[in-house]
Amino acid sequence: MAHAATNPQEIPAQQSSFRKSLSEPRTLVNTALTVLALLFSVFAMFPLFSVLYMLLAKGATQLSLSLFTELTPGAGMEGGGIGNAIVGTLVVVAVSTVLALPLGFMGAVYLAEYGGESKLAVVVRFCGKVLTGLPSILAGVFAYAMVVVTTGSFSALAGGAAMAVLMIPTVMLTAESALRAVPSKMKMAAFGMGATRAQVVTKIVIPTAIPGILTGVMLALARAMGETAPLLFTALFSDYWFGGELLKPIASLSVLIYNFAGSPFEHQIALAWAASLVLVTIVLVLNVIAQIVTRRPEEH
Amino acid sequence: MISVTRFATTAVAFIGLIGFSLACSKKEAPPAETTPSASAAPVAAAGPVTLQGSGASFPAPLYSRWFREFGEKNKDVRVNYQSTGSGAGIKAFIEGQTDFGASDAAMTDEEIKQAKDNVILLPMTAGNIVLAYNLEGVTDLKLTREVYAGIFLGTIKKWNDPKIAASNPGAKLPKIDISVVHRSDGSGTTFVFTQHLAAINEKWKSGPGVGKSVEWPVGVGGAKNDGVSAQIKQTPGAIGYIEYAFAATTKQPSALLENKAGKFVAPSLQGSAAALAAVELPADMRAWVTDPAGDEAYPIVTYTWILAHKKYDDKAKSAALKSVLKWSLQDGQKLSEGLFYVPLPEKVASNVLKAVDTIE
Amino acid sequence: MASTGMKAGPDLTEAFRSPVSRPPSAWQKNFDVAFKYLAHAFGAGVVLLLGGVVFEVMRHAKTAIADYGFKFLTTSTWDANRADFGILPEILGTLYTSILALGMGGFLGITVALVLSQGFVPRKVELAMKNVIELLAAIPSVVYGLWGIFVLVPLLRGPAGWLNEHFESIPFFSTRLSGPGILPAALVLSIMILPTVTAISREAMAAVPKRLAAAAYGLGATRWEVIFNVTLPTSAGGIFGALVLGFGRALGETMALAMLVGNANVFGFSLFSPGNTLAALLANHFPEAGNVEVGALMYAALVLMLITLAVNALGSWIMLHATRELKGLG
Numbered sequence: 009m010a011h012a013a014t015n016p017q018e019i020p021a022q023q024s025s026f027r028k029s030l031s032e033p034r035t036l037v038n039t040a041l042t043v044l045a046l047l048f049s050v051f052a053m054f055p056l057f058s059v060l061y062m063l064l065a066k067g068a069t070q071l072s073l074s075l076f077t078e079l080t081p082g083a084g085m086e087g088g089g090i091g092n093a094i095v096g097t098l099v100v101v102a103v104s105t106v107l108a109l110p111l112g113f114m115g116a117v118y119l120a121e122y123g124g125e126s127k128l129a130v131v132v133r134f135c136g137k138v139l140t141g142l143p144s145i146l147a148g149v150f151a152y153a154m155v156v157v158t159t160g161s162f163s164a165l166a167g168g169a170a171m172a173v174l175m176i177p178t179v180m181l182t183a184e185s186a187l188r189a190v191p192s193k194m195k196m197a198a199f200g201m202g203a204t205r206a207q208v209v210t211k212i213v214i215p216t217a218i219p220g221i222l223t224g225v226m227l228a229l230a231r232a233m234g235e236t237a238p239l240l241f242t243a244l245f246s247d248y249w250f251g252g253e254l255l256k257p258i259a260s261l262s263v264l265i266y267n268f269a270g271s272p273f274e275h276q277i278a279l280a281w282a283a284s285l286v287l288v289t290i291v292l293v294l295n296v297i298a299q300i301v302t303r304r305p306e307e308h
Numbered sequence: 309m310i311s312v313t314r315f316a317t318t319a320v321a322f323i324g325l326i327g328f329s330l331a332c333s334k335k336e337a338p339p340a341e342t343t344p345s346a347s348a349a350p351v352a353a354a355g356p357v358t359l360q361g362s363g364a365s366f367p368a369p370l371y372s373r374w375f376r377e378f379g380e381k382n383k384d385v386r387v388n389y390q391s392t393g394s395g396a397g398i399k400a401f402i403e404g405q406t407d408f409g410a411s412d413a414a415m416t417d418e419e420i421k422q423a424k425d426n427v428i429l430l431p432m433t434a435g436n437i438v439l440a441y442n443l444e445g446v447t448d449l450k451l452t453r454e455v456y457a458g459i460f461l462g463t464i465k466k467w468n469d470p471k472i473a474a475s476n477p478g479a480k481l482p483k484i485d486i487s488v489v490h491r492s493d494g495s496g497t498t499f500v501f502t503q504h505l506a507a508i509n510e511k512w513k514s515g516p517g518v519g520k521s522v523e524w525p526v527g528v529g530g531a532k533n534d535g536v537s538a539q540i541k542q543t544p545g546a547i548g549y550i551e552y553a554f555a556a557t558t559k560q561p562s563a564l565l566e567n568k569a570g571k572f573v574a575p576s577l578q579g580s581a582a583a584l585a586a587v588e589l590p591a592d593m594r595a596w597v598t599d600p601a602g603d604e605a606y607p608i609v610t611y612t613w614i615l616a617h618k619k620y621d622d623k624a625k626s627a628a629l630k631s632v633l634k635w636s637l638q639d640g641q642k643l644s645e646g647l648f649y650v651p652l653p654e655k656v657a658s659n660v661l662k663a664v665d666t667i668e
Numbered sequence: 669m670a671s672t673g674m675k676a677g678p679d680l681t682e683a684f685r686s687p688v689s690r691p692p693s694a695w696q697k698n699f700d701v702a703f704k705y706l707a708h709a710f711g712a713g714v715v716l717l718l719g720g721v722v723f724e725v726m727r728h729a730k731t732a733i734a735d736y737g738f739k740f741l742t743t744s745t746w747d748a749n750r751a752d753f754g755i756l757p758e759i760l761g762t763l764y765t766s767i768l769a770l771g772m773g774g775f776l777g778i779t780v781a782l783v784l785s786q787g788f789v790p791r792k793v794e795l796a797m798k799n800v801i802e803l804l805a806a807i808p809s810v811v812y813g814l815w816g817i818f819v820l821v822p823l824l825r826g827p828a829g830w831l832n833e834h835f836e837s838i839p840f841f842s843t844r845l846s847g848p849g850i851l852p853a854a855l856v857l858s859i860m861i862l863p864t865v866t867a868i869s870r871e872a873m874a875a876v877p878k879r880l881a882a883a884a885y886g887l888g889a890t891r892w893e894v895i896f897n898v899t900l901p902t903s904a905g906g907i908f909g910a911l912v913l914g915f916g917r918a919l920g921e922t923m924a925l926a927m928l929v930g931n932a933n934v935f936g937f938s939l940f941s942p943g944n945t946l947a948a949l950l951a952n953h954f955p956e957a958g959n960v961e962v963g964a965l966m967y968a969a970l971v972l973m974l975i976t977l978a979v980n981a982l983g984s985w986i987m988l989h990a991t992r993e994l995k996g997l998g
Contacts, residue, residue, distance in 0.1 A: 038890040042788060048779045049797065055859045056804045059815045082372025111713050118711030122704060132711045134984070135718040141913070141980035142721065142973075143920030145950050149969050150721045152954075153728060161360075161405045173717065180714060204692045206703035234808025237922040237947070241955040246388050247372075248358075257360065257390070262810050269814045269927060270530065272537030272558040277818075284811045295806045299799065395748075396956025487846035492931040494748065494956045523745050528848060528942045529931035531952065542817070543847040 060288075067285030070278050080247050080264060086275055090283045092249050096164070096259035097287070099250050100243055101232050103168025104175055108228070111172075112179030113221070119180070120187035121209050133184075139177035147173040148238030156242055164250070164258040167243030171232040178228040179221075186220025187213055223298040230294040234287065236262035261287045356383065357628040362390040363397020363410030364496050365532035366551045367433055367612045370649050371410065374640045378632050385628045393532050395494020395520045401615050407625055409615035412496025413520050414594040428618050428667060429593050430660050431611040432636055434584055434650035436552040436575040437501050438562035438608075440540050443467065443482065449563045450475045450572045456565060457509035459486055459547060461516075462526035467545060475572070482545070489539045489548030492529025494520040500596065500610040501549045507598040508607075549608075553648035567607045568599050577650050580609040585653035593663065609650065619668045626667055633664045722973065729970040732963035740967055746933050746949075748957070753964040755971065757935040761943040762975070764935070765854045765925065766918035773858030773918075774911045777865025781907075782895060784866070785873040805863035813927030816856045817848075821928070824852060828940050845940035848930040854939075856924045861914040868913060872906020872990065873899055905990030912983035920976045922947035946972040 074089050081088030115132065123129025151170035156162055190213045198208045214221075244257035245267065261283050268280035368391035375387035392400070394411035401409030402423045420427050439456060441449060451459075455471050458464035464471060468481040491498045499520045506513040516522040530536035530548070537554040540546045547563075552575045555562045564572040573579070583600035597609060614633065620626035637657050644651040652660070692700065732740070736753060743754025780801060784794055828845035835841045845851070876899050884894045900907070930942020931952055946968055957965055 034890050034893070038892045041892045045779050045783050046788065048776055049783045052776045052780050052862055053797065053800050053804070055815075056800055056807070058819060059807060059811065062815055062819055063811075082369065082376065085369075085372065085376075111710055111717070114707055114710030115714045118707040122707050123711060128708075128711065132714050134981075135715045137984050138977060138980055139714070139718055139721075141916050141920065141976060141983075143922060143947055143976055145920075145922045145947050145954075146721065146725065146969055146973055149950070149954070149966070150724050153724045156405070160403070162400075173721065176714065176717065202691050204696055204700035206700035207692070207696060209703070230806060234806075234810065236808070236810040237926075237951050240951060244362075244392075244955075245390055247390075248386055248388055251358075256358070257388070262808060265810045265814055266923065266927070267534075269810070269817060270532070270535040270538050272534055272541050272554060272560075280814055284814055288807060288811055291806050291808065292803060295803060299802070393956055395958075399956055399958050402958075485844050485846070487844075492952050494953075519747075521746075521748055523747055523933075527932065528846060529952075531931075539847055542821070546846065 063281060063285040063288055066278065066281035067283075070282035071285075075279075075282055079249070080259065080279070081275065082247070088279070090261065090264060090279060090286065092246065093259040093261045093264040093283060094286060095250050096243075096246070097233055097261045099254075099258060100164055100167045100171060100239070100260055101229055103164060103254065104171030104232055105225070105229065107168055107172035108175035108179055109225070112176040112224075112228075113183055115176070115180040116183030116187055116221075117209060117214075119184045121205070121213065133181075136177045136180050139173070140181070142173070142177075143237075144170075144174055144235050145237040147171075148240065148242055151238060151242045159255055161255060162242060162244035162257040163255045164243055165254045167239045167258065167260070168254075170238035170242050171235060174235060174238070175228040175232050178231065179224050182224025182227065183217070183221045186217040186224065189220060190216045219301045223301050226294045226298045230291045230298075233294075234262060234291055236266050239263050240266070356386050357624050358386045358388060359408065359625060359629055359632065360388050360406045361397075361408040361410060361614075362392045362400050362406050363615070364394045364412050364612055365391040365534060366394070366412045366435060366497050367410060367649065368533070369553050369557070370433055370644060370647050373643060373647060374636045375632070377640075377643070378635050382631070385632060387632055391532060391534070393491075393493040394496030394499070398615065407620075408617075408629060410612065411615060412610055412612040413499035414611075414613045415615060423617075426617045426619055428616050428663060429613045430616060430633065430663060431589070431593055431652065431656060432614050432633070432660070433641075433644055433652060434580065434609060434611045435648075436577075436580055436606055436609050436650065437497060437504075437549050438552050438555050438575045439547055439565065440537065440550050440555040440560040440562050441547040442540050442544055442560065444544065446476075446479050446481065447561055449479065449561070450566070451563045452566045453508050456563070457505055457512055460488060460490075460505065460525070460527075461509075461511060462488075475566075484545040487543050487546040488524070488527030489530055489536050489543070489546050490524045490527045491521070491532070491536060493531050495532070496520060496610075496612065497533060497549065497551060498522065501608060503596060503598050504608045556648045565607050567603075567605050568601050569603045569605070571603050573604065573606045575606050576604070577645055577648070579604045580606055580650045581653055583609055584611065584650065585655065589656055589659060593660070616667055618666070623668075630664055630667055634661060637661050637664070722977075725966055725970050725973055728963065728966035732967035733970075736964065736967065740964070741971070744933055744935075746953075748953075748961045748964075751960055751964075753961075753967075755946065755949065755968050757933050758944045758946045758949050758968065759971065760935040761850070761929065762919055762945040762947070762972070764937075764943070765850060765857055765929065765945060766915055768850070768854035768939075769857035769861055769918045770911060770915045771858075772855070773861040774865050774914055776858065777862045777910070777914065778869050778907060780862070781866045781869035781873060781910075782899075785870050786891065786895060786899065788891075801863050801866050804859065809860065809921060809923040810927070812856050812860060813924045816852050816924060816928045820852050820855060821845075821847060824855075832940060839937040840939050843936065843938040843941040846942070848928045849940050849942050850929065851939040853925050853929040853943075853945075856928060857918050857921055860921060860924065861917050864917050865910045865914040868910035868987070869903070869907045872903035872910065875906065875991070876902045903990075905986065909983050909986035909990050912979060912986055916976055916979040916983055919979060920947060920972070922951050926951040946975075 076089060076094065077091050078089030079092050080090060119129055119132060123132065147170045150173060151166050155166035155169050194212055195208050198212050239260050239262060243260060245263050246257045246259045250258055265280050265283050268276040271277055371389050375389055379386055394413050397409040398411050398415060398419055400406045402419060414429050415427060439451065452475055455464060465486060466483060467486055468483050473481055502516065502518045502522055506518050516524065528539065530539040533550050533554045536548045537550050537558050540548045540560055541558055562575055564574050567573050583597055583602065583605045587595050587597050589595050599607060600609065616629060637660055641651045641657065740754055742756055744756050745752045745754050783789065784798055825845055831841045832844050880898050880902060881894050884898045925945050926948040929945055929948055931944055931948060932942040933944055935943055950965055950969055953961060954965055
């Protein structure tokens, strides 16, 4: 060689070791940060466990058949249950699903199958994202203006309408992902056989995407069940069972929790915890089911 | 493919959820808990008539009890009363969203006009407004007029203020701040309380003034009597104004207030009935006693009204409402004292009964 | 044994019987067209829905804007009787609680995202933690409010009292915690935005090409050196978007705040003083508002809507930009 790069003997001998030593400042900092990060993470999960613990400790004491079969007690009254609130929540959510599903689902079909990246599709997708961030109380204000004022009374329908506004964006965006995830090979094969676009969508894409779509619906349901603000001035509340009249006020678990949380009466507070336990159980079950369903593809 | 256990769990959860909701929706009205006794004749109607009412939280415990009892004796009338605060009740009633309203502030002329004059105001019961407080170890707190007005004006800030100590010798008053609790919603209780404060204190009259909702110089807001009671219960050093029933049933001590005669009086039901009976009810049945005289008189007492229409389009509803109201004015009054409300003076009750008869 | 010849293929008779395999009938052609229009219509419907919500709120707020003008945004009274309305404390309260929540929830969220994406814990634990964080998001706001009243506030009373006693001169601790207040509200709010920040940050971090991190490790960097010098800078765009979206979520949150912020029309920097937010104001006053008050509330709703829409739109735009950047790196 013309000139040797460096004489190996001139490189100062360093005590290099590949083992991590805590005496090294860099290692120390690294380990300390790791410990801190893990501590913070555990701390971040603490509220969930605290909430679940309180729900079980305070709410489980109220668990009995009468909790589910009796009506909400008035101020200072003993006994009673939350049966009408449970049914009410299910009714309002059912109404909102009926209202939200067509718009959310077909909107997703549009985005995934027809719109692509066209100008309208970009706008639709943007509107969907913006609607997911809409404060729930504004959905309530909208439903109040559209339904309560025109029908002249607080009603389950108004509550359902407010919830629908909140459900639509979630349903639409998750359904769009599910529809897009259908392998294009299947679609191409159908086109190759001479199917119309509508046939491809209805007979192949949608059936294949059902698990993903259902997930979206379940997550939207779970969110809708827990919303309170919109119901405060649309569905109001009722101390009676739902009798089939959609144009009358109706009870709901979330409004019950809100009302009873601010109550000075021990019994009502206990029922608030019990109602929270029931509500959170339903919501968590829906979320876990959704997690299970979306976990399937990862198994292959 | 999906594992069998996963599938099974999911399926069971789903079926459980659906089954549960089906089971619940089939539920009919709950069976009667007590045997109905001979009382008001049941209303003849095709199916159950549902009356929707909302309003004051002040009488809500009593109304709930009345409507529940009446409903058990008369299966064809259901009264759904939602405690939302007087302000909300008046508004819903004016807009026709409810069949009747309830308010401790009755209705103003302006509001009656908005309801197209199709309104009749019916005093159904009465009650004391007490200043409930949360001070460990302090019972029988005595507050002079100057002091309790000052507390709500924000001029007296700590519990160990000399002015409070002066009327409570021997009481261990802590050094902590006074946490005032007032209403955050439009409230008849606020109206009555501020009316009284304006009557006894010039600074209040020219300052925050009178109203269902005012600019409070200090304090946090709670929703309805329930919320204020809950706040007081949970906050050491708190004081707030609530209906007596709420203080009594939640076992919060109420302060003894200095009345017009200069005596410290505890809330009393009989004494308040006497104070109210001394005032003649005018034709529109709106009357307030802002500062009753007499040694035994408790200073803050008020009627509370049910707001009904003079004329209903749905005759079944008006008939049902009349029977509920009549029962409440007769049998219902027997329940008042037990629930810490002031029973209507005899003369007043009979006048209101006559008024109920005029409802079409 | 057949050297050429066709393999016996699958039995296609069933396939040929399927309606899809025939040329479309007239009905199917019409259905195709109808379906296409239906899909387009519903797609446009979503745009109309958003437009409808904005339009309705603006329509009802119009008269109030004319009546109260700019004064609405700068005064502090809320008096329905004298028609004197001002939402300054609410605007400030909304911003203050959300910024506090962003600080706490954002910091925690990024930390958790790091722990979940940088291989600090075994896969199974990562999955469990991820599920727990997702479940945090599933808990309804009103339940957090209930928990806040009966668990958080009593828990905070002691330390808050101590801080107020010893550090009263610092503006943050200048009042006593009587119950609900800015701090309990901000704490619950931070718990609620944590899952959002974590999820989006995690995605941003996972999108960092592994080659970059590997190169740094190869040069002898420690895990945290890689994080601070490679992962965080590269995913900064996505993390920023996560924070903005979390902030947007905090701004619109209603129930937990209505139950915990104290509903007092005052604003102070003290963490322990009560306050109010736009959403809580709406929740408290809407049910009972007469016509005059409804107008003012609609005006407040409009302000809330504009703030949240602006922040959420900004967040979405940042995310779009950030993911495009990362795609370029891949």
